Amino acid sequence: xxxxxxxxxTLHGDGVSLVELGDRHGTPLYVYSGxxxxxAYDAYAAAFAPVPHRICYALKANSxxxxxxxxxxxxxxxxxxxGGELQAALRAGFxxxxxxxxxxxxxxxxxxxxxxxxxxEFNAESEDExxxxxxxxxxxxxxARVTLRVNPxxxxxxxxxxxxxxxxxxxxxxxxxxxxxLDRVRALPGVEVSGVQCHIGSQVTDLGxxxxxxxxxxxLTRSLLGRGFPLHTIDIGGGLGVDxxxxxxxxxxxxxxxxxxxxxxxxxxxxxxxxxxxxxRAGVLLARVIxxxxxxxRRFVIVDAGMNDLLRxxxxxxxxxxxxVVDRGGAAGVVDVVGPVCExxxxxxxxxxxxxxxxxxxxxxRDAGAYGFSMASNYNMRPRAxxxxxxxxxxxxxxxxxxxxxxxxxxxxx
Ligand SMILES: Cc1ncc(COP(=O)(O)O)c(C=O)c1O
Numbered sequence: 001x002x003x004x005x006x007x008x009x010t011l012h013g014d015g016v017s018l019v020e021l022g023d024r025h026g027t028p029l030y031v032y033s034g035x036x037x038x039x040a041y042d043a044y045a046a047a048f049a050p051v052p053h054r055i056c057y058a059l060k061a062n063s064x065x066x067x068x069x070x071x072x073x074x075x076x077x078x079x080x081x082x083g084g085e086l087q088a089a090l091r092a093g094f095x096x097x098x099x100x101x102x103x104x105x106x107x108x109x110x111x112x113x114x115x116x117x118x119x120x121e122f123n124a125e126s127e128d129e130x131x132x133x134x135x136x137x138x139x140x141x142x143x144a145r146v147t148l149r150v151n152p153x154x155x156x157x158x159x160x161x162x163x164x165x166x167x168x169x170x171x172x173x174x175x176x177x178x179x180x181x182l183d184r185v186r187a188l189p190g191v192e193v194s195g196v197q198c199h200i201g202s203q204v205t206d207l208g209x210x211x212x213x214x215x216x217x218x219x220l221t222r223s224l225l226g227r228g229f230p231l232h233t234i235d236i237g238g239g240l241g242v243d244x245x246x247x248x249x250x251x252x253x254x255x256x257x258x259x260x261x262x263x264x265x266x267x268x269x270x271x272x273x274x275x276x277x278x279x280x281r282a283g284v285l286l287a288r289v290i291x292x293x294x295x296x297x298r299r300f301v302i303v304d305a306g307m308n309d310l311l312r313x314x315x316x317x318x319x320x321x322x323x324x325v326v327d328r329g330g331a332a333g334v335v336d337v338v339g340p341v342c343e344x345x346x347x348x349x350x351x352x353x354x355x356x357x358x359x360x361x362x363x364x365x366r367d368a369g370a371y372g373f374s375m376a377s378n379y380n381m382r383p384r385a386x387x388x389x390x391x392x393x394x395x396x397x398x399x400x401x402x403x404x405x406x407x408x409x410x411x412x413x414x
Contacts, residue, residue, distance in 0.1 A: 009328075041074055076098075115136065140190075242280040283368045383406060
């Protein structure tokens with residue numbers, strides 16, 4: 001469920017007309033459906049209910065407070081990768097013990113923040129990081145619960161920029177090296193080895209790869225338990241892909257069917273770190289058509305949202321469905337949908353069949369809830385978009401549009 005549907009030809013989100021929202025709040029505008037967000041979380045919780053588990057939502061996908069508060073209130077945990085995300089998670093009400101701290105380059109200051117907050121687990125990426133955790137925690141008189149991230153060398157068959165589980169990637173330690181590392185660190189002061197973790201990539205649509213990675217993690221866990229490690233968790237990361245083309249994708253229930261047989265019976269809590277599959281479909285980016293031009297070779301629909309608002313098409317050549325908010329009918333034409341940023345790489349879609357749209361009309365970029373606003377920038381001195389959450393026919397602004405003053409606020413005048 002996406003939470004967005006047409007009523008008399010006009011796209012609505014949780015019962016609210018997107019035309020109304022575009023007129024009232026301006027564009028570009030991110031609009032999120034609360035029912036779709038919570039529905040996606042609930043699908044995970046239901047699918048993994050047969051075993052002790054925790055769904056730790058990956059904040060990197062979208063860390064807007066209004067959405068985080070909904071998820072925290074629903075019982076989700078949080079997967080964070082920076083001190084900023086830690087503060088955002090705590091501010092939104094995630095209990096510290098439900099927070100796991102991932103990330104390949106945690107600074108000492110970030111480790112200290114996590115320790116002082118009493119977070120559930122640090123997903124350590126190397127032996128060196130565990131030693132650093134040990135000395136900082138011991139210095140503070142605290143204990144860090146540590147999960148070692150392993151790299152199972154499995155190809156997730158996703159975009160190379162978001163593949164993380166291959167030997168050539170910077171993440172984790174080689175899975176074969178994990179037992180020896182854990183033997184060396186198990187007696188260190190200030191750390192308690194609580195499990196192993198892996199995350200092989202994002203936008204993974206091949207369930208076989210996720211199943212294989214979980215299987216490798218289960219085998220490692222069983223051997224560590226057999227050698228007397230008192231483990232508490234097994235963390236299979238996130239990564240489940242989304243059907244950006246709208247043709248249907250694997251669900252959390254499909255994932256659970258592949259993973260649960262292997263973990264059933266383990267005396268541990270299963271952790272997952274989904275981001276994209278919880279929030280992607282719950283968001284659209286609304287943009288208004290500024291101009292239409294034909295240069296002979298191509299027809300361009302120029303809209304007021306660009307790569308600074310939604311980077312995915314430019315960065316990964318990612319596909320997002322784009323639809324006129326008001327369907328006026330008529331034959332589709334092939335166009336490039338581009339933004340106003342001064343880069344030829346600033347496009348939302350290329351050579352795309354788009355139904356007729358006129359200057360001044362709205363288009364909706366679908367499935368933009370994940371890695372949309374969270375990757376937005378001020379490139380070209382463009383204020384970042386506002387964000388609106390719709391729930392039960394009511395809309396509320398969860399982030400106002402930035403102003404020029406916001407853009408220069410951190411500059412220091414001579
Ligand atoms: C360690 C870790 N966990 C979870 C995620 C979330 O992945 P996704 O949004 O694909 O579910 C990521 C993102 O790649 C990650 O690096």
